Amino acid sequence: MAVLQLRTGLTPEERQLRQKLILRDTAALMSLFAIAILLFFITLFLFHSFSVHRQELAQRWLQRGEKALQSNQPLAAIDALRSALAYAPDDEKLQIELAEALAAAGRTEEAVAYFNTLLESRPGNGMINLQLARLAAKEGEEAAALDYYQAALDGTWEGDGYIRRREVRLELAQYLIDRLHFDRARNQLLIAAGNAPDDVNIELQVAGMQEKAQDPANALHLYQKALQHRPARLEALEGASRAASAHNRFLLAKEYLERTLNHADFEKQPAEVQAQFRNMLSDADHILLLYPGPELSVRARAERILADRKIAQERLADCLISKSTVPPALQTLADQWRQLPSTLRLTQLEQDPELEETIMQLVYRTEQITSQQCGAPTGNDALLLKMSQAPEAIERQ
């Protein structure tokens, strides 16, 4: 600035010129400052109005995108969500919804590329890993799908991580069930059940999946837990009935089946479902009538054993007749029967519990081998076959 200059040797006219110059420079700088301030406020106004409009546009396109996704129009959703992202590029929810829309539209390659890129910036994100797991599952890449599911379980979730992890675990269990990996599914379901809160819906959901994963024991346990909630839910009773039956606990099954059939909502069930449960009750009743349980009197027990023996021997005889050449397994079975006394009296059995046990074991083995050799049994044979799976559980409460 001229004002800072200390210079001597100027004429009075030059000094005057210098003073004018200083004033002029100051005025020029002040005017520049004023222009800058004015321009700042104009720009601020423009920017503010533009920012507000961008937010409105982002919201509007997001709503359209979500609506399109809900109405199963993924292509429209992609366009709308892309537009929304142009105005709100950092919105994580939007990004994931767009990738979901891409996947839903069958543009798996784009969806995977997008999710991979999202994952690079948020490597531990549970939701992104879950989406990648779903895409890998859809593409039939089992190993990748399992890895991504595991990463989703280990990943971070915002706010509701506890719930989302359980949902992921259940989804993983379902995937494993679909792929017939029942052991691994059972493990996941056990963890899910262990971590689940005491909520009847969750208990019913997990127990249902445990049934599918061929784990009736744990399913029954969860159904029983669900039944502790009042009022007892019909689904819980039905599940408990199924699980108890599958687990050969027919005495318990009978109890649940009776409660199921007496439940107020049971009549609202479809006819085939009602019939199914009535048949199950009938089977349970019959099994309990066939089963020589330890609670019975000695006489009653001996009578049932004799009756069961008769059923099994007839089944064996029919099976032997149907075969032109007797298979070794049947032959062995016939020999075992022959080693027993051909005629047995009730008193004989009453006095020989060991013989009772031997006969019942042979009955069960007969039903199992004949079912393998001569096809699925019907009637009492079918019931005896069921009993043979875990006879000790039949009357367990």
Add this chain to the structure above:
Amino acid sequence: MSVQPMPETVTRKFGKAAYRPLTQAELEKIAPTRDERLFLVLSIFIGVLSGLLVVSFRIAIEWIKILTLGSAPHAGQFRLLIVPAVAGLFVAALVHLFFPAARGSGVNQTKAALYIYNGYISFKTVIGKFITAALAIGCGHSLGPEDPSLQIGAGVASMVARRLNLSRQRLRLFAPIGAAAGLAAAFNAPISAILFVIEEVIGQWSAAVLGSIVLSAISSVVVARWFWGSEPLFRIPTVTMRDPRELIAYAILGVAGGFAALVFSKALGYLRPQLRALPQWTYYFQSGIAGLLVGMIGFLGFPQVMGPGYEVMDQAMHGQFAWKVLLALALLKILATTLSFSSGTPGGMFAPTMFIGAMLGASVGSFEKLFFPHLTGTVGAYALVGIGVLFAGFLRAPLTSVFMVLEVSGNYSIVLPVILANMIGYLISRALQPVPIFEVFTHQDGLELPSMEEAREESELHLEDALRPVDVPVIKGQQTIAEAAQIAAAENASAFLVSLRDGSWYAMTAHELTSAGPTSTPDTAIERILPAERTPILFPDMPLDSTLHHFPRWPVLPIMNRASKGKLEGIVTQDDVLQCYQKH
């Protein structure tokens, strides 16, 4: 180029009273350091004003885009055909009737202002550039706002400097200062903007202007970031480089980028003069037709190529497209930009160059992800490197290209891929297209501006290039006049060097020796008859031209060794220097 030259004297009003304008000589006398001091203060003002204008410029583009093309242009919308075509017609009329200097990108116009018009850019040009470029870009022409921002910044600087009645020399320096401010605000990357202005506008590192360029660039970026935040162009993705094998993929990207830059340059180099050679009346329609064709690309399925495409670059960097789509976008952007730019529509080349590079890079990255999933490079990293490659190959700014990627990514782990790919792209482009694109444009416009690429690579001659062994007699200062005369006579030398005790030298002619006779005896030591002055101290690495003004005084110049005082490396004479220049 229709930029008006600056008038010799500028008469201005101060308040209501007219005052006599001061001449530069008067200013020099009454305030000799005024220019120098104002220079730095004004640099900040220029930065702030440029930053605000550039932010407004970009908001204007976005508003125009939303109002004309809608908030989400999609393929199949008829407005994609109509809007750029109508805007093209309107912009062409504005350019030809009111703002002829607004045509083109803005980089060459700024260079022309610097080298031809003493830094003069009119207010009308700034306004014209703002309006026409905002309209064209906002309505979907495939052009970018950076080069116009550069020119707007330079124009602001020119206006401010003129208002303060600065010297012509200073006025000329303000153009690159404003250009850096405008570009820095547009890029939101001050280092890249400074480097670009040095590489492409002024062509050399000048200490006189560097400080002001830095000040203005930083001021403008501070303003821009106040509004846009730190990532106004696009979100920078995660950038990693863990596996050295990925360098192969980056090298492939360099090759692809080099050829893409070549295709882009050739297309522009061919179409632009063809369109300019058409009758003048067609100029009114060229932008409109270009807009229609660009709109057709959008209408038929690729609206992403319309406008600058920052959001598309963002999407590409974040993996939203498959590699085939990305490749198609890169190729279609070359076509669309060639059409828009060749038609004379105001708008810049930077954003399209970045777009093409980003698409190409993301395409290579996505391809790698798909077929070589074990490699760890991110799609975003490839897109960023792709931007650098196109900058190096197409704009021929290799230094800027490297620093831009580093600056925007904020991650030095990407430096190897960037340097490798950029260098390959640059070399391929340069080998196949020797003349850089901005130079091609200047030649097409009938201008002769200095080539920045040549200026950067011009090898300066040094004293070592003209140096020859000491073949003149060397006499110690203590030796007598008689001895010196004897030695000189024996070697028939017209001049000889005198070595003095303090390590300094004196180059003496035979005539000086003989003329010393009347005032001294033959036994007088040479050092006693020498005047106080000594030959200049010169070293082999000094510029050759630094010797020229010494030759009227000295017949021969000793060249010293920097390591040991008084030791000679050789000598040079005027003939040696001139011969050296003739050889080069």
